[in-house]
Amino acid sequence: MAKLESHIPAGPLAQKWSRHLFESKLVNPANKRKYEVIVVGAGLAGASASATLGELGYRVKTFVYHDSPRRAHSIAAQGGINAAKNYQNDGDSVHRLFYDTIKGGDFRAREANVYRLAEVSAQIIDQCVAQGVPFAREYGGLLDNRSFGGAQVSRTFYARGQTGQQLLLGAYAALCKELAAGSVESFSHTEMLDLVVVDGHAKGVIVRNLLTGEIVRHAADAVVLATGGYGNVFNLSTYARQSNATAIWRAYKRGACFANPCYTQIHPTCIPVSGDYQSKLTLMSESLRNDGRIWVPKDPADRRKDPHAIPESARDYYLERKYPSFGNLAPRDISSRAAKQVCDEGRGVGESGLGVYLDFADAIQRLGVEKVRERYGNLFDIYHEITNEDAYRVPMRIFPAMHYTMGGLWVDYNLMSNLPGLFVLGEANFSDHGANRLGASALMQGLADGYFVLPGTISTYLATVKPDQRPPTTHPAFAEAEEQVRQQIRRLLACRGRRTVQSFHKELGRLLWDHCGMARNEAGLKQALERIPALREEYAQNVNVPGSDQDLNQSLERAGRVADYFELAELLCRDALERRESCGGHFREEFQYPDGEARRDDEHFAHVAAWEYQGPDRPPLRNVEPLVYAEVKMATRSYK
Amino acid sequence: MKVKLKVWRQRNADTPGRFVVYDTPELNPNMSFLEMLDVVNEQLTLQGEEPIAFDHDCREGICGTCSLVINGKPHGPQRGVATCQTYLRSFRDGDEILVEPFRARPFPLVKDLVVGRQAFDRIMTAGGFISVRTGSAPDAHAIPVPKEAAERAMDAAACIGCGACVAVCKNASAMLFVSAKVSQFGLLPQGQPERYRRVAAMVEQMDREGFGACTVTGSCEAVCPKRISLDFIARMNRDYGVALLRGA
Structure with a gap:
């Protein structure tokens, strides 16, 4: 059984992080350059960590499967980044951001982690501004803010509808600075395919060069995974097509615990699915809910009518009606479920009936078209490109879609997994968002982890290992891991079955969406748990992967990732089945209040479930880390 | 709708490339250009041929991974959008469409439509x-x-x-x-x-x-x-x- 020690420092909540930094072990500057750190991924978390570790003097190797570190999917985040600056003088504070985030996560995150996140949030904005990130400004030259879901203050900083892009390019520029300085070495088109564990410590990776097929071993004193979430297990999602779970999944199979896989986030405002050929879903930023009003017709008979022909009195602004104090800015899990509910009642709009209106008519009347264009112009453009509809004139149609995963590899307060030497940052870990993430908090967490947390905590581990004792890549553990990678590639290529990788991925995604999506129940989850292994078996026998392993082979890349999704999907359903309560993004139909709100069970489930791999033939072990709330009182989450 | 694609295929930088013609199956005008390539690739895979290699990732016009020169224009016929935001409604039924990689000496060809940047x-x-x-x-x-x-x-x-x-x-x-x-x-x-x-x-x-x-x-x-x-x-x-x- 894995030992889950959270290593949360003692002392009052507000002093834990500063005390911990002071009490952490340090590595002296002359010794830092003797340590090698591998960073996998160069999104917000990976790029900021690589750059900062490089600045500190460590020797860093950064691996990305893209052609350039600037392509990671952080780039697609639209709306903004939260920070407790209180520049608006509207009552914000570190404590309020902390409380909103804990409550937003439905009381399923660690207090100490979340408090630290809120604490460093202000520094992130300072850092990004100094890097030249062109945040939106007011005429006086100071920074502008907007509101996001789950908050009653304006604390979100933004750069038009491209905040993620600008923050990532800032982190990428910082990385370029360190590449120029020679402290970081970057490997593009290189995918991590296994973690190497020596004597219980993470000491290296096996990677494949995607252009030449070459398989290479890399040893290091510590390995940092910043490889993002696993939402593409659902096939259709707002993730980039290449985003995948392979790095964290293979680390799981090497002994790292996987925490709360069932905490998945369905985002309420995405463009609805239009056909079977669809390859991905596109998000419409939550920031639109600042000014857009969400509604459906009251009468199902009106659902195919021209929206302009439906009078005010016949419209149901259901979020404003059900949650008057937060209205259209209710958190994501709640808004998504509300949308599902009205569609289930037959009141959904659009051809498929799976859609609700996001209407800007009032905002345009109040602010004028120009102001609306300035705030959201690029989002209206994206909407137009995809749907061929003009949202300045007709309401947008939106529907929930798979968007983010709160679950991930288990880490302690130092962001180190139960495998010593393995650190996990950003969306790839489970740590800060509990069962539901608030809008504009993913960018905050990615950069907090990379710029400030890991650089402060990694020395505690490194100080315990001697730099000259890094195992050579000739160590048998490297050979064994490499052989496993080679075997899998050989198996996939040798299969020559009759179905494409894509067809399997679609079928798995559909199965998960139906049984483990926005609403889950015992019967459905059990059914999924029966069907997934059968489908996985068929995949092993009948998949067709063309081409060779000696050059660029995109089918082969995807085949390996989908093989991992089959295993991950099973763990996801298992976790959802075992968590017999509803909380945040995990909604079990059996556990709800009469008004349809999620019913938590704090007595039995106020804990983190961290799954431990037991080999291919035995079910994984469910370890438990209790969540202790000393500062906040656990309450039923209400946005009414 | 259906279209005829003339696609640049090239094994690697050392092997000469050529255009190969593909007739698409029935397509929906609301498909994106890349989704059409997905469909063609599915077909090629089932026929035992190697699918067309092309770069793509976010498919929402922001990561900058997708490329392609479509009918002589980088990112295709529509102004102000990337290839991944190009939809088939910009084309007509029966069109013949030329698809090439970004060509420039500092962007060496990797395979088919993929170049190094x-x-x-x-x-x-x-x-x-x-x-x-x-x-x-x-x-x-x-x-x-x-x-x-x-x-x-x-x-x-x-x-x-x-x-x-x-x-x-x-x-x-x-x-x-x-x-x-x-x-x-x-x-x-x-x-x-x-x-x-x-x-x-x-x-x-x-x-x-x-x-x-x-x-x-x-x-x-x-x-x-x-x-x-x-x-x-x-x-x-x-x-x-x-x-x-x-x-x-």
Whole structure:
């Protein structure tokens, strides 16, 4: 059984992080350059960590499967980044951001982690501004803010509808600075395919060069995974097509615990699915809910009518009606479920009936078209490109879609997994968002982890290992891991079955969406748990992967990732089945209040479930880390 | 609708390439251009052939991974969008569509429609940053930035680094890409200390990579999916001139 020690420092909540930094072990500057750190991924978390570790003097190797570190999917985040600056003088504070985030996560995150996140949030904005990130400004030259879901203050900083892009390019520029300085070495088109564990410590990776097929071993004193979430297990999602779970999944199979896989986030405002050929879903930023009003017709008979022909009195602004104090800015899990509910009642709009209106008519009347264009112009453009509809004139149609995963590899307060030497940052870990993430908090967490947390905590581990004792890549553990990678590639290529990788991925995604999506129940989850292994078996026998392993082979890349999704999907359903309560993004139909709100069970489930791999033939072990709330009182989450 | 695709297929940089014709199955006009390629690739796989290699990732026009020259135009017929945001409703039933990679000497061909764009990373590494260490930044409000400057810097910063500007240019010039980065920092107070050193270093690296000179035909601006303005090239030329005079 894995030992889950959270290593949360003692002392009052507000002093834990500063005390911990002071009490952490340090590595002296002359010794830092003797340590090698591998960073996998160069999104917000990976790029900021690589750059900062490089600045500190460590020797860093950064691996990305893209052609350039600037392509990671952080780039697609639209709306903004939260920070407790209180520049608006509207009552914000570190404590309020902390409380909103804990409550937003439905009381399923660690207090100490979340408090630290809120604490460093202000520094992130300072850092990004100094890097030249062109945040939106007011005429006086100071920074502008907007509101996001789950908050009653304006604390979100933004750069038009491209905040993620600008923050990532800032982190990428910082990385370029360190590449120029020679402290970081970057490997593009290189995918991590296994973690190497020596004597219980993470000491290296096996990677494949995607252009030449070459398989290479890399040893290091510590390995940092910043490889993002696993939402593409659902096939259709707002993730980039290449985003995948392979790095964290293979680390799981090497002994790292996987925490709360069932905490998945369905985002309420995405463009609805239009056909079977669809390859991905596109998000419409939550920031639109600042000014857009969400509604459906009251009468199902009106659902195919021209929206302009439906009078005010016949419209149901259901979020404003059900949650008057937060209205259209209710958190994501709640808004998504509300949308599902009205569609289930037959009141959904659009051809498929799976859609609700996001209407800007009032905002345009109040602010004028120009102001609306300035705030959201690029989002209206994206909407137009995809749907061929003009949202300045007709309401947008939106529907929930798979968007983010709160679950991930288990880490302690130092962001180190139960495998010593393995650190996990950003969306790839489970740590800060509990069962539901608030809008504009993913960018905050990615950069907090990379710029400030890991650089402060990694020395505690490194100080315990001697730099000259890094195992050579000739160590048998490297050979064994490499052989496993080679075997899998050989198996996939040798299969020559009759179905494409894509067809399997679609079928798995559909199965998960139906049984483990926005609403889950015992019967459905059990059914999924029966069907997934059968489908996985068929995949092993009948998949067709063309081409060779000696050059660029995109089918082969995807085949390996989908093989991992089959295993991950099973763990996801298992976790959802075992968590017999509803909380945040995990909604079990059996556990709800009469008004349809999620019913938590704090007595039995106020804990983190961290799954431990037991080999291919035995079910994984469910370890438990209790969540202790000393500062906040656990309450039923209400946005009414 | 159905279309006929003439697609550039090339095993690698050392093997000669050629156009191969594919007749698509029935398509939906609401499909994206890349989804059509997905469908063709599914078919090829089932026929035991190797699918067409092409670059793509976010499929929402922001990561800059997708490329393709469609009927002679980088990113296809529509202005101001990337290939992944090109939809089949921009074409007609029965159209013959030519699909090629971005062609430029500094972008070596990898396979089929995939080219290497690491030259851009090397230009960025030469100076495309503001040297600020993590943790050393002053409060974000310490230096007010006029809204106009911030907006203009954002116009430049919107560049997605796709390389269409290079692919369309008869000289394979990277001036639009480089000038966007140079201008973003040059317009902001934070970027002033390194302003001239930066432009000199980036232009020098750009030349070293083999990108050509700019003759201001403006084709780059016309195909840029983010509509980056040619004005930034003028701005960069001015900064570069000053840098030379100062001996930066």
